[in-house]
Amino acid sequence: MSTFQSDNRFKRSLKAKYFCPYCQHALFRWKSRRHVIIHKCCNDNCPHRLNAINQLNPAEKALQRTKSSQFKLNYIYREYLFQANELEHSAPLKPLVDITRIHNSQNILGLILAFYVSFAITARKTAYILRTVFNINVSYQTVLNYAEAASFHCHQFNLKFKGHIDNTSAGDETYIKISGIFAYVFLFISSKSLKITSYHVAHSRDTQPAIIAMREAIRTADPQQKITLVSDGNPSYPDGLHFLNAQRPQELPRIEHRQVIGLQNLDEESTLFRPFKQLIERLNRTFKFHIRPSCGFKSNNGAIALTTLVVTHYNFLRPHMSLDYQTPIDIPEVKNISTIQGQWIKILSMAA
Numbered sequence: 001m002s003t004f005q006s007d008n009r010f011k012r013s014l015k016a017k018y019f020c021p022y023c024q025h026a027l028f029r030w031k032s033r034r035h036v037i038i039h040k041c042c043n044d045n046c047p048h049r050l051n052a053i054n055q056l057n058p059a060e061k062a063l064q065r066t067k068s069s070q071f072k073l074n075y076i077y078r079e080y081l082f083q084a085n086e087l088e089h090s091a092p093l094k095p096l097v098d099i100t101r102i103h104n105s106q107n108i109l110g111l112i113l114a115f116y117v118s119f120a121i122t123a124r125k126t127a128y129i130l131r132t133v134f135n136i137n138v139s140y141q142t143v144l145n146y147a148e149a150a151s152f153h154c155h156q157f158n159l160k161f162k163g164h165i166d167n168t169s170a171g172d173e174t175y176i177k178i179s180g181i182f183a184y185v186f187l188f189i190s191s192k193s194l195k196i197t198s199y200h201v202a203h204s205r206d207t208q209p210a211i212i213a214m215r216e217a218i219r220t221a222d223p224q225q226k227i228t229l230v231s232d233g234n235p236s237y238p239d240g241l242h243f244l245n246a247q248r249p250q251e252l253p254r255i256e257h258r259q260v261i262g263l264q265n266l267d268e269e270s271t272l273f274r275p276f277k278q279l280i281e282r283l284n285r286t287f288k289f290h291i292r293p294s295c296g297f298k299s300n301n302g303a304i305a306l307t308t309l310v311v312t313h314y315n316f317l318r319p320h321m322s323l324d325y326q327t328p329i330d331i332p333e334v335k336n337i338s339t340i341q342g343q344w345i346k347i348l349s350m351a352a
Helices: 002-015 047-054 058-066 106-118 123-132 140-160 207-217 236-247 268-294 300-317 340-351
Strands: 028-032 036-040 076-080 168-178 181-190 196-202 228-231 256-259
Touching: 076 236, 106 123, 106 140, 106 300, 106 340, 123 140, 140 300, 140 340, 168 196, 168 207, 168 268, 168 300, 181 207, 181 268, 181 300, 196 207, 196 300, 207 236, 228 236, 228 268, 236 256, 256 268, 268 300, 300 340
Parallel strands: 168 228, 228 256
Antiparallel strands: 028 036, 036 076, 168 181, 181 196
16 A cells, blocks of 8 residues: 555656755645646645744744644745736827827927926816916817827837846835726836836736736846846735746846835845835835826826826936936937927937
């Protein structure tokens, strides 16, 4: 009987798809979801499990004896099943309005983007200012239509001129409202140049949108560049990074991840990487300054459009005091124009 069990166990190990990197035991399929299959090591003497148990404090060890399901001590491997079309970065829809054939002049278009995006004024107030100060008669709906049309071209501009990234980038997600329902904007910022390297609008904080945001954040990195991504304790980031490293060629360096937990530095990693977390939190506040006047969005495309325009303003038009009042991405053709409405028009002409 023991021989039969041994042979049967050997056959099961031959059929196993993955093996534990710590004890070399075969992993069994633990859970299955729509986009992921979770494999688990069942060896109670696995070094990974024993090390996790040793790190528990006395109170956690006592709780683990009665409620072991609350602790994930065994090695777990996630096999993701995402398709290529499910990992596309959010982008504005192709507009119905052709900004090259609008009835108003290009200068008026630039003024609309300057007030509505750069100075974070609502669409209604923008239309009111243009009407009462400049004697330009446009409706607030025209302001929104022009902004959505411009965002389509600005998105292409953002991707084309993003350039190389720094070795360390920080990411986080902040919430917005679309049709009264919470949605999330995933943002990543480069640590030295301070440019936004990724912006993705999603309706959840799950692994899939985290993968999309991180993949775009590292898209322009050098192949041999050693990249470190810093985030909070959201488990979507390490899970997504696990997927990205699995897709990465073996000869390239692995993408590292560092977590900053909570508001206090209770561990060495949080202490060391806290400045990067504060950097992304400051970006969130700047982003909210530009988004808050809209008081939510009626459509997903409206949220993506304004997010795209805010990133264009932040990367190419907004001077930063920490950069000696330079923009994160320097484009001479835009920098040489003195007016902000002229800079907006130049960006659109270069993007078209």
